[in-house]
Amino acid sequence: MARILTYRDALREALRQAMEEDPTVILMGEDIAGGKGAPGEQDAWGGDMGVTKGLWGQFGDARVIDTPISEASYIGAAVGAATCGLRPVAELMFVDFMGVCFDQLLNQAAKFRYMFGGKAKTPVVIRTQYGAGYRTAAQHSQTLYSMFAHVPGLKVVVPSTAYDAKGLLISAIRDDDPVIFFEHKVLYDEARDDVPEAPYAIPFGEANFVREGDDVTIVALGRMVHFAAKAADVLAKNGVSCELIDPRTISPLDEDSILESVEKTGRLVVVDESYPRCSMAADIAGLVVDKAFHALKAPIRQVTAPHTPVPFAPVLEDAFIPSPAKIEAAVRSVMKGA
């Protein structure tokens, strides 16, 4: 209690504890040790966002492997190592680079258990950063988790808090299936909360009720959970009671919690930083239309980014990202006439 860590430090603690408890856990990625071989630069980086800093010093070359800038090779190597008994955690520096290693995940890792009649397991974790708001332009800012949630055989995790980041990463590493672990690049510093020091595991497919309410269900993911909480605070002061649900994992998805909440409130706003087409927002809206249509008192509203690449111009990038004000407006629109 009251042990406040950042998202970054919580992730590092999860990696360290997982490596301490299980010698088969290894790390792979670009610059995850950083500057190795250059005098005076040993272990200086810890990856682009500093998550793995210090782990090469503790665990050494055999378990913290700086790879060439070739996602196709090291993501494939991580998947192969997983089938042969290791538990690799590979860092894909930006999810935007998934294109060069997607076959290894889509057609290999996701299929092994199924195609080998359950005789193979692939306990690999791909950690990757996503999201806009960091001034990193169209090729380093996308929110692409729904593309992985589309694929049977992959588990997809989208933590919003430091507490969830640690507990879900430990679960991901202990899981025998491939897990794609999405870290929002703005949250490394902005998300800081109470994180127990001891290792703990949060089960997949269990949503977190960030706040309880009666009028509107808001389902939000990743950084959007924090924006939705801000909107809900403002709305609460104006007499609108929001129930805020963070699914935490989108594959598997805790459908029951979402449906249970919508059956109570009758209204749904889904907040997703993705592009709108084929997004988690559309997926969750579809789920509710399919299974709780008769509970709905108002149309479902989706708050997403627009269907356009992430702009580099700061004012446009800011306008691109769903904001607390847009979420608040969406909630007000479904409350009209109530």
Place this chain on the structure above:
Amino acid sequence: MSERITAITMPKWGMAMDEGTVVVWHVAEGASVAESQEVVDVESPKIANAIEAKRAGVLRRQVAPLGSVLPVGGLIGVIADADVTDPEIDAFVAGYEPPEAALSDSGPSIATVEANGRTIAYLDIGAGDPPIVMVHGFGGSLASFMFNQSSLAEDRRVIAIDLPGHGASSKDVGDGSALSLADAIAAAIDVIGLTRFHLVGHSLGGAVCLHLAELRPAQVASVTLIASAGLGPEIDGAFIDAFVAAERRKEMTDVATKLYADESIVTRRVVEDMLRMKRIDGASKAMATIATQQFPGGRQSAAAPTDSGVPLLVIWGEADRVIPVAHAALASGAQRHIVAGAGHMVHAEAHAEVSRAIAEFCNAHP
């Protein structure tokens, strides 16, 4: 003047609470209130509960309107006798300043000691000897006493401890017996440096306190047992089994509702806090070990010693669904305090009444 005018202030329920929202006023301005009557409900993101009147009088001011958010220590309302004049009330409100301690950002934090090869976590607040040591129940943590510890600590030092297997303490529970847990707590108390203290134990913690009193009769000034284990054989075995098995919100919600007479207390936050503790590596195994040792087959396997000669107070909720209230009569020679309309978590559901009973008993046995 201060005795004639009493402030109702934003409480600090748990370390994470730094502000709270006024959600329901139960008493109209100008209406009379009885001592311990519920006056106003407040909630923080983690918890909601009622504030009870510390004394009888008239609710002279609702200083904080519905929906207002106040920092801990902030003035919510004013209770005074009917003959206090309005200008006196106005002056009190205008001149009110929260106590320094309420404003400090740092606040108390959980400390740990190493004792007998275990890490034992505790929260130590307040000043004044002899201190009270609070020991929570099965599956709980020191936060179980969040409603009691801060009010008791207004007058004395109060230390709430995480039992082995629970909260932030080590998960090694030995053979899982109440005696082995008592040994672990005794060792921790020695390292903390307490020589004479009162004990307050809830449920499993009650049985642990009885063993502690037998181990250290000269050090224990009094024991307060709240819905205690170790007095009789009956216990809701289904509750114990379901708690040990629960890993997800739905399962834990069913378990948690049994703890309270008023099930509306069991918010998703309450359930999440219980799950957070169970998710810690080793916690479920520790609880299974305790359950197998102490509550096999839905019965309590062993009675805890009640004949150590230490003064005993027994507090029970009349609507307890986990351990029957009839067990309150089984501690011979004990003073008894039965709370109507409260369940197994009587110290949370009727926190003001229970805290007052504990304080009076401790004061009577210095």
